[in-house]
Amino acid sequence: MSNKTFRGGVHPEGYKEISKTQPVEVFLPKGDMVYPLNQHIGKPAKPVVKKGDKVLAGQLIAEADGFVSANIVSSCSGTVKAIEERYVASGAKAMSIVIENDGEFTLAPGIGEERDPEGLSNEEILDAIQMAGIVGMGGAGFPARVKLAPKDPDSIEYIIANGSECEPYITCDDQLMQKEAHAIVGAIKLLMQLFPNAVGVVAIEDNKPDAIATMQGVCNNEKGISVLPVKAKYPEGGERSLIGVVTGRQLRFGQLPAELGCVVCNVSTLNAIYRAACKNEPLMERLFTVSGDAVANPRTMSVKIGTSCAELLEAAGGIKSGCEAVKVLSGGPMMGIAMPSLDVPVCKNNNAMTVMSKDEVALAEKKMTACIRCGRCGHVCPLGLVPQMMAEAAERGDYERYEKKLYGLDCIACGTCTYICPAKRPLMQLFKQTKAAIMAAKRR
Amino acid sequence: MLSFMPIIIATASVAVIGLLIGLLLIVVGNKFKVEVDERVAAVRECLPGNNCGGCGFAGCDALAEAIAAGKAPVNACPVGGAPVGEKVGRIMGVSAEEKERLIAFVRCSGDCETVIRKSNYVGIKDCASAVGSGLNPWGCDHGCLGLGTCASVCPFGAIKVDKGVAHVDRDKCMACGKCVAACPKHLIELVPESAQYAVQCASRDRGPAVKKVCSAGCIGCKLCTKQCEFEAITVENNIAHIDYSKCTGCGKCAEKCPAKIIRSKAERM
Numbered sequence: 269m270s271n272k273t274f275r276g277g278v279h280p281e282g283y284k285e286i287s288k289t290q291p292v293e294v295f296l297p298k299g300d301m302v303y304p305l306n307q308h309i310g311k312p313a314k315p316v317v318k319k320g321d322k323v324l325a326g327q328l329i330a331e332a333d334g335f336v337s338a339n340i341v342s343s344c345s346g347t348v349k350a351i352e353e354r355y356v357a358s359g360a361k362a363m364s365i366v367i368e369n370d371g372e373f374t375l376a377p378g379i380g381e382e383r384d385p386e387g388l389s390n391e392e393i394l395d396a397i398q399m400a401g402i403v404g405m406g407g408a409g410f411p412a413r414v415k416l417a418p419k420d421p422d423s424i425e426y427i428i429a430n431g432s433e434c435e436p437y438i439t440c441d442d443q444l445m446q447k448e449a450h451a452i453v454g455a456i457k458l459l460m461q462l463f464p465n466a467v468g469v470v471a472i473e474d475n476k477p478d479a480i481a482t483m484q485g486v487c488n489n490e491k492g493i494s495v496l497p498v499k500a501k502y503p504e505g506g507e508r509s510l511i512g513v514v515t516g517r518q519l520r521f522g523q524l525p526a527e528l529g530c531v532v533c534n535v536s537t538l539n540a541i542y543r544a545a546c547k548n549e550p551l552m553e554r555l556f557t558v559s560g561d562a563v564a565n566p567r568t569m570s571v572k573i574g575t576s577c578a579e580l581l582e583a584a585g586g587i588k589s590g591c592e593a594v595k596v597l598s599g600g601p602m603m604g605i606a607m608p609s610l611d612v613p614v615c616k617n618n619n620a621m622t623v624m625s626k627d628e629v630a631l632a633e634k635k636m637t638a639c640i641r642c643g644r645c646g647h648v649c650p651l652g653l654v655p656q657m658m659a660e661a662a663e664r665g666d667y668e669r670y671e672k673k674l675y676g677l678d679c680i681a682c683g684t685c686t687y688i689c690p691a692k693r694p695l696m697q698l699f700k701q702t703k704a705a706i707m708a709a710k711r712r
Numbered sequence: 713m714l715s716f717m718p719i720i721i722a723t724a725s726v727a728v729i730g731l732l733i734g735l736l737l738i739v740v741g742n743k744f745k746v747e748v749d750e751r752v753a754a755v756r757e758c759l760p761g762n763n764c765g766g767c768g769f770a771g772c773d774a775l776a777e778a779i780a781a782g783k784a785p786v787n788a789c790p791v792g793g794a795p796v797g798e799k800v801g802r803i804m805g806v807s808a809e810e811k812e813r814l815i816a817f818v819r820c821s822g823d824c825e826t827v828i829r830k831s832n833y834v835g836i837k838d839c840a841s842a843v844g845s846g847l848n849p850w851g852c853d854h855g856c857l858g859l860g861t862c863a864s865v866c867p868f869g870a871i872k873v874d875k876g877v878a879h880v881d882r883d884k885c886m887a888c889g890k891c892v893a894a895c896p897k898h899l900i901e902l903v904p905e906s907a908q909y910a911v912q913c914a915s916r917d918r919g920p921a922v923k924k925v926c927s928a929g930c931i932g933c934k935l936c937t938k939q940c941e942f943e944a945i946t947v948e949n950n951i952a953h954i955d956y957s958k959c960t961g962c963g964k965c966a967e968k969c970p971a972k973i974i975r976s977k978a979e980r981m
Binding site: 358359360361605606608609627629630633694697698700701704705 | 830831832834835836840841844845846847848849853
C-alpha cells in the first residue's frame with residue numbers, strides 16, 4: 269500500500285539531489301550582521317542595545333514586545349553599528365539592528381551549558397523557548413512560546429514533527445533530520461512533557477529514505493514516538509494537509525490545530541527548542557539551503573542568523589560559469605518570493621535561497637490566456653477551495669464574496685493552482701494581493 | 713332568449729368603481745403632493761454627466777440635489793469648472809465665486825533614463841499589487857512605479873504612462889481626483905492651473921541616497937529656499953515644496969536648482 273496523503277496537490281520536479289550530496293558545513297560570516305526586528309508574526313521586538321554597544325554571541329539584543337512577539341539574539345560578537353531601516357527579503361524595509369562582526373564569535377557566559385532534559389519543569393522549558401526567541405522556522409515565523417501554550421494542554425493528542433519538506437530544491441530539513449535526529453526526538457520528548465496526553469509523530473515525505481531511516485533508528489527505542497512516511501506530494505508539509513494525513517481529522521476553516529488536539533512544529537524548530545532547553549543555546553543559527561540551477565555548488569549550510577545572502581551565495585560557489593542568474597527567490601520555487609537584492613539577511617524563518625537561470629513566471633506571463641474553466645485549480649487545491657471563482661471575485665473587486673462565500677482568506681498561498689493552471693494565470697499572486705487588501709481594510 | 717342585463721350591470725358597476733377610484737386618486741394626489749424643486753432638474757441639465765464623483769457626491773444627480781438644497785456651492789463640480797459654475801449660479805440666483813481650475817500633477821519625473829532599475833517586475837500590472845508584493849523595480853522607493861493604475865482609473869483618459877512614469881495631459885485633466893486616491897505611492901496632487909513652478913519629485917531620502925539612484929531627484933539642498941524672496945518654497949523631510957498661493961512664478965528657484973526638478977508649466981508637460 270502506498271503511503272498516506274491528502275486530497276489534491278501536485279507533483280513538481282523535486283531537484284533535491286543537487287544540494288543533498290554536499291556535506292553540511294558551518295559557515296562563519298565575515299561581513300556585517302543584520303537583525304530585522306520583525307522576524308516573526310506579531311509585534312516587532314524592542315531593541316535593548318544601542319549604537320556603539322559591544323555584544324557577544326548569544327546576547328539578547330531585542331526583547332519581545334507583548335505576548336505575540338519574540339526575542340532576538342545576536343549570533344556574532346562585535347559592536348552595534350546602527351539601528352536603522354534595512355531591506356529584507358520581501359523587498360520592504362524593516363527596522364534592523366546592524367552589528368559589525370568582529371569575526372571571533374565569542375560566546376556570552378553560560379551559553380552551551382548542558383542541562384538534564386529529565387529534570388526540567390514545564391515553566392523552565394517554556395522560559396527557555398521564550399528567552400531563546402524561537403519562532404516557527406518552517407516559514408510562518410509564529411512565536412513558539414505562544415504556540416506551545418494552548419488553553420488546555422491536556423487536550424493535545426498529537427505532536428507532529430513536520431519533516432515533509434515538500435518544496436522543491438530545499439533540503440535543509442532532510443539534512444537536519446540525518447544530523448540532529450537525537451535533538452529532534454529530545455525536543456518531542458520535552459513537548460510530550462508539556463502535553464501529557466500526546467503522542468509524537470515525525471512525518472517525512474517518502475522521497476527522503478535516509479532521513480526516514482535515521483529518524484526510525486532513534487525513535488525505535490522511544491515510547492510514544494513514531495515515524496510516519498507520507499507520500500511525496502506538494503504541499504504535503506502544509507499544516508492543514510499534514511494534520512489530515514496524520515490524524516485523519518480535517519481542520520475546518522478558521523480552526524486552529526490546537527482545537528483538533530494537534531501541535532505541528534517544523535523539525536528545525538524542534539531542534540532549536542532542544543538546544544535552547546538542554547544546552548542553554550538561543551536561536552543563533554539554522555540550516556539554510558542555497559540551491560537552484562544557476563548556483564555553481566548548491567549546498568546546505570549551517571548559517572548564523574543575520575548573515576547576508578550575498579555571502580552565502582559566494583560560499584556556494586557563486587553563479588555557475590556560463591550561466592546567467594535571472595531570478596533569486598527567498599525560499600523555494602513554489603512559495604518563495606523574489607528578492608530584489610542579495611544584500612538582505614537570513615531571518616529565523618528563511619530556510620533557503622534559490623537562484624534560477626530562467627524566470628518561469630515571466631515566461632508563463634507571455635503565454636497567459638483567459639480562464640478556460642477546466643477546474644483543475646479546484647481539483648488540486650489542498651484546502652478544497654475553488655481558485656477559479658476566487659479569482660473571478662477578486663478581479664471584480666467583490667471582496668465580500670471572496671471572503672464570506674469562497675473562504676478566500678483561508679488560502680495558504682501554496683501556489684498549487686498557479687502551478688497547474690493551463691491558461692498560466694497568476695492566481696496565487698492575485699490571492700495574496702486580495703488577502704492583503706482585505707486585511708488592510710479590516711485594520712482601518 | 714338572451715338577456716343582456718347581467719353584462720350591462722357588470723360593465724356599469726366596473727365603470728362606476730373606476731370613476732370613484734379615479735376621483736379618490738385625484739383628491740389624495742392633491743392632498744399628499746410632494747413639492748419638487750424644478751431647479752434640481754435644471755441644475756442637472758448643466759452638469760457634465762460623467763458621474764465621476766470628483767465633487768464628493770455620488771454622481772451628478774446627487775450633486776444637483778445638494779446644490780438645489782444649498783448643501784453644496786454652485787461651482788462644486790470640478791470637471792465643469794467656471795463655465796458650469798456660472799450657469800448653475802444663474803439658475804440658483806447666486807453669482808459663482810471665482811474658483812481656479814486644478815490640474816493633477818505627478819510629483820515624480822524619474823523615468824527609464826533617470827532612475828536606475830533594481831529588478832524586473834513580473835506579475836499583475838497594477839501599482840497597488842506591486843506595492844502589496846513589496847517589490848519595487850526602481851532604485852527609488854518613493855517614485856512612480858509606472859504600472860499605470862492612475863491611467864486606468866482616469867475617466868477622462870488624461871493620464872498615460874511613458875517610459876515608466878505617469879504623465880498628465882493638462883487639457884484633458886478635469887481634476888476629479890480619482891488618480892490622487894488611487895496612487896498607492898501618494899504621488900499625485902491637484903495643483904492650480906496658474907501655478908508656474910512645481911517640484912517634480914517626492915523622494916524623502918537624503919541627498920546622497922537620492923543621487924545614487926536617480927538623476928532627477930530632489931536632494932534637499934535648500935538652495936531654492938534661499939533664492940525665494942516670497943518664502944513660498946520650503947524643504948521638509950528632504951523634499952522641497954512650493955506654496956502655490958505665495959509663489960509669484962519668478963523662476964529663480966528653478967534656475968538655481970542643481971537637480972533641475974523645479975519645473976515650469978511647459979517643462980511639466
